[in-house]
Amino acid sequence: RRNEAALRSVIPGFRAESLLGLSIDPFLENPTRDHADFARQELLPIRRQIEVSDRVFTIAVTPILDSQGQWMGNCLEWWDLTDQRRAEEQVASLISSAVAGDLHHRVDSRNFEGFMGGLVDGINRLMDAVVDPIRQTAGLVESLSRGCLTETMAAGFEGEFGELERSVNSCVENLRAMVHDVQVVACHLHEASANIAQGNTDLSRRTEAQAASLEETASTMEELTATVRQNAENARRADELALAAKVSADKGGCVVGDAVGAMSEINASSKRIEDIIGVIDEIAFQTNLLALNAAVEAARAGEQGRGFAVVANEVRNLAQRSAGAAKEIKALIKDSVAKVEEGTRLVDASGQTLSEIFNSVQHVSDLIAEIANASGEQTRGIEQINRAIAQLDHMTQQNAALVEEAAAAAESLDEQTLQLNEMMGFFEVGGLEKSMPTPTRVGAGAATRGRRQSSGGSSGPRHAPPIRRSTSLEATFSDDGWEEF
Template identity: 25%
Template sequence: MEKTKEMLGKNSQVARLRKIVKQTKGSLVVGIILLILLFAASAGYEVVSSEQLESTMYLNQYRIGSKALTTAVQSYAVSANKIYYDAYMKELNTDKNRDIAWTGLEANNIKDYEWEELREIAALSNNLVPLEEEAMEAVAAGDVTAATEFVFGEEYSNTIQKINSLTDDVINRIQDRLDFSKRMFLIIQIACAVAFLAGFIILTQQCLRAIKFSEQELLTPIIKVADQMALLAEGNLHTQLDLKEDDSEVGNMVGAIRFMKDNMTAIIDEISYILEQMGQGNYLLKVEQNYVGEYIRIKNALNQIMDEMRETVSTIQDVAREIDSGSAQLAYAADDLATACTGQATEVSDLVNSLTALSDSIAYNEKEAEEAVKISNLASSTLIVGAQKMIELRDAMKDINQCSEQIIAVISAISDIGEEIDLLSLNASIESARAGEAGKGFAVVAEQVKKLAEASQNAVGQTSELIKRTVESVEVGTRISQEAAANMEEVQMGAEETTGRINSIVDKLKLEVESIAHINDSIGVVAGIVDNNSATSEETAAVSEQQKAQVESMVDMISKFKV
């Protein structure tokens, strides 16, 4: 900002525009003040006019009130007509024109000397009241002549004349004073209007001057500068700017644009020359032009590009020489690779044949293992059925053992019953013996019952013995069936384990068959690759010879770059 102020001279558009704006503001402020004064003078004139009108109206109203009283009392004195008396009392008590006028004058801006005259008029009016009262009393007494003397006499007439004269003087004096005030306000209005008109003319001139200055000194140059900047944006640096360079803002802008165009033209010319030389292989260059501002980054970038290109081309030259020296070795290596690939193809073919025979053998073993798995699965199924039957047999033996135990319980109950019957037959024999001859038949029955009881106990004993031996045989059979079932479970587990192992062997054989097939395929691919490598190595040997010639050509081309 300070630098810009130092560059501004007497032609500065900012300084000139500020001066115009300052003068315009001054004219505008003066115009506003004059306009306010004009409105104030107009308001004062209206106030004075209103005051003059009201004062005149109130003074006339006071005169009318006084004259009404005088006319009424004089008419009453002459005619003794009560109408005039009523009119007098009405004016005095009801209409009160003098009181209303006096109150209105007090509200207006009446000067002190004017109030003195008004008070004198009021005093004179009050002095007439006693005469008027005496005249009305004389009329009431029927003395019209005396009444006429009171209100038409010299004292009353002179007082009335003096009141009228003083009233006219007061009205004229107030009118003159207010007319003077009106003339002063009118003069102020005219002066303010003339001054405001002059200020408006000056303000109009300032506005026209500002418009002309804006068009000629700002708008037109800005349009030309904008057109020039548009051309610069399009890359046109040779169109001249139709503006002169001076110490104004626009002149400084013109100088900056010209400097920018010259600087950009020089930069573009230098960059074009450098790029042309780089296209011709000359990298022994340096950017020498004076770059300013952000253009310094372009200068640094170009110098860095040329430095890196020199280093890159130098490296490429070294690499090209190394490639040239190694191309012959590459050709010899390609020949050796072709010979080796041919031998590898033969070995790989033999390996493929061996793997094919191994794959056939493993496939046969796989089929045999699958048959063994089938047989093992069948045996395992048979063992499972036998184990199930042994379990059923063991359960049946358990049921027999339980039934035998129940039978033993029943036989025990029968034995108890036989003992009770035996005891009952003994009691019956005793009773029949007591009965004597009459109990002989009962004794025979008791004897038979005893025999039956003994026979039942003997049968029960034999049955119990048989059942015990049966239970022991069942227990032995149950133990043997449990042992057999356990052996069958072990055999079944062994058969299942054998079947699982055979299945595992079959799965492994399948995996080996798949692996051998995959290896065989891979070997086939390798064989193809080896054959392809063999053909490729032969082609590589031929290409190596061509590459050697191309490398020699590249070395010749790289050597043309100047680094």
């Protein structure tokens, strides 16, 4: 009866109460063929699907057999499949939309009754049960994309959806705690990097001052090295002169020794001459006595002894003259001996003095030699110190450059931590924000180079800023020529 109006549009005058006894041919697409099939028992039972207007029916032809299994006739049944077909179409459309990602469609249950109505309601409830956690998850993910970590999925899901709810909420909680920890660590890292930058800046200034002092010290040491080298050269020349003076003093000592020996021989010869003069004086005295005796005897002889007396007188005169000459010579010899003795004493004193001078010259030569050796050692030591200071100055210059690069790297690290803080500030973590320290930029003392300022935010939806990689942190420090000091 529900399909009577639709059937009347195709079969005029159709009434449901007069259906019994009517021919089924108006409902068949090919009655001749269908009747031939209905008559063939081997094809039975047969099902046909027919469409009348907007209605869909299924007819079933089943053979009727007697108790002996003989065919008696056919039984025809039909079912209205219109609601089932519409439900299948709507469900297929629903599935296609769901596969395409559109979960808003539902089957219209107002046009269905009975079993199909219950089935459609069940499908709609199934879609609601599936879509609700998906929509909550999508909304939560959309909140995460805005940086909001304070929302969670509503409780009340069961089974796999309850597991999904717990997993998603646990993920959000863990992400919120992790972001908070990263924010705290980023703030502490910013403070540490700022302190490192400040320390590196101070160290850079001190290293530069130390490098300047070492450069001045190196210049002074070069001048001192030149002076000490000149002193060493002078000491070497003084040592050579002292050696020459030592040789000359040694020769002078030998000459004085020879002079002392010669004076000793002269003294001995003078004493021998004095003895000889004494003998001559004694001979003259004896000759004088003999001449006196001869004169006395000549006087006694008288006239005969007069000539002899003259000779004796002449001999006496000669003896007296010889005695006088001997006395004078003896006096001269004594005076000469005294002077020779004085000369010998002076020569001995000169020899002693020359010996002392020689010893002094020897001592001075030894001292000058030691001074020359010490000056040489001092020169070598100062040259080593000069080389060490030059090397230290070179290393200090390298350290200054390295400290400057480290300061730049620390500043870049500080900038990166500020950017990290800004990026972490994109997330909202709820009550955990109260326990997070506030990042601050370092003072002007550490900011030896310009800092990049972050751009201001807008009132629209926030988006995570892209991470910029710092090129200053990629600086390669060459260690060519470096060595342990």
